[in-house]
Each structure stands twice: as structure tokens, then as C-alpha cells.
Amino acid sequence: MEVTVDEQQLDALFTALSDRTRRDIIVRLSAGDATVKELAERYAMSMQAVSQHLHVLERSGLISRGRHRQTRPCRLEPGMLKLAVSWIEASRRTWTERMDRLETHLARLQEGGER
């Protein structure tokens, strides 16, 4: 647990990742920054539709947008993505360690009388 995870943040993250086009945009951006126009060409979608996807991705923290007024290139934020990817693994680890500790606790409760 290296990052403080806000539940709303996690929710936004999984909502963002629940759409196929948005997942594909992320894969595309992992190869390099891209503008809305470039992404719209790739998906044969309107700029407006792509913009909506980008808005969801931006709100989740998965991407950031450049300041350049005309193009505002999109950039992947690997930190947030890593958080999502590691989440399942973290859950597994949490339960394994929790069970270990419960085992120890149960043994202690039973050997020393119930304190």
C-alpha cells in the first residue's frame, strides 16, 4: 500500500478503464503523446466523441493534457495506470497476509485462554 487510494479515485479509475475505446486510447498513448485530432482519425470517431472519452480519462488521472492551446496533446500518466494494474495483485496479497495474521491470532487466543 504505497499510495493513499481515495475510493472515489479508484471508482473513476475503473470507470475509465471499463470502456474498450478508452483502454485502446491508453495503449495508443503508451507509444507516445497524441492530439485529439490524431486519435479521432484512428477511431473514425468525431472529435467530440473522442473528447468525451478523453475527459473521462483525464478526470481519472490516467492521462493529462498539454497546455498548448490548439492541440492540447494527451499524455499517459503511468503512475495511475500502475495503480490500476497493481490493484488486483494488491488485493490478493492483502487477503493472503490477512489470513496469515488471523491464523496467528487464533492460535494465540486458544493457547493462552481467551484474553
Added chain:
Amino acid sequence: MSDDELVYERVFHAPRELVWRCLTQPTELAHFWGPRGIVTPVDGIVVELRPGGRFETLMVGPHGSYRMVATFTEVVPPERLAWVEPSTGMHTVSTLDERGGGRTAVVITQRHVPEAMRRPEARAGFLTSLDKLDEHLHLLMQGDRS
């Protein structure tokens, strides 16, 4: 086990009533709920042991804290306990089965399916793309874009 489920099983050398108590009483939960290096202070734990009741834990680690906020969906002492975390839709079911010799098998089934991902194709796609993304990430992390 489907793609979106995680299952954990463990057989404890303890009677079922005692295991149930550990899983449902804040004073007991405080002893083991947090994984290694994480503490769960007893005053940060809320257990309202009935369907619809709150189940909350505050886990405090060296690098931050995480508050789990859940609602019990099933409370059947001493054999079945389930809760859902509304923010992610993740559903966790614990079953306690008596085994011989005073042992108890605990099976935790976790469906970590956010509301937006209930459709099977979305779930499958999600997990597949996470694998792919993981590969991409490793490349990225090694690269110069950090």
C-alpha cells in the same frame, strides 16, 4: 472460478464460532485485518452486524491510509458473511465450514466488479487489457518518460 473472481481458502485450527467472532468483532479484527506493516486501530472499525449495516475499517500504513467503506449484504452466524463496497461494486463473500478435529475452512470469494463493468465482455476485456497494459507499463517504466 471466472475471470472476475478471486478465491482464497484457508483451513484454520480453530472452532467455527471463534473464527466467526474474529471476523465480526472490532476488538478481534484490529489484531489481523491489516496486512503486514498496516495497522487497523480498533476505534477506526465500524461493524453493524446485520444486512444493510455498515462495515468500515481504517487501515493505516507508513505511506498512507485506506478507508474501506462497505455494507453488509448477508449475515448468517456463524457460517456466512458478505459485504459490498458501494464505491467500486466489489462484493466479498466469506463462508465458514466446519471440518473435523475442531478445524474451520474459510473461503473468501471476491468479485471485484465495478458497476460499469458488469457486462461479461467488459469484464473479460478489462482483465485482458490489464495484462497487456502491464507489459506496456514495464516498457514505459524502463524508458525515459518517467
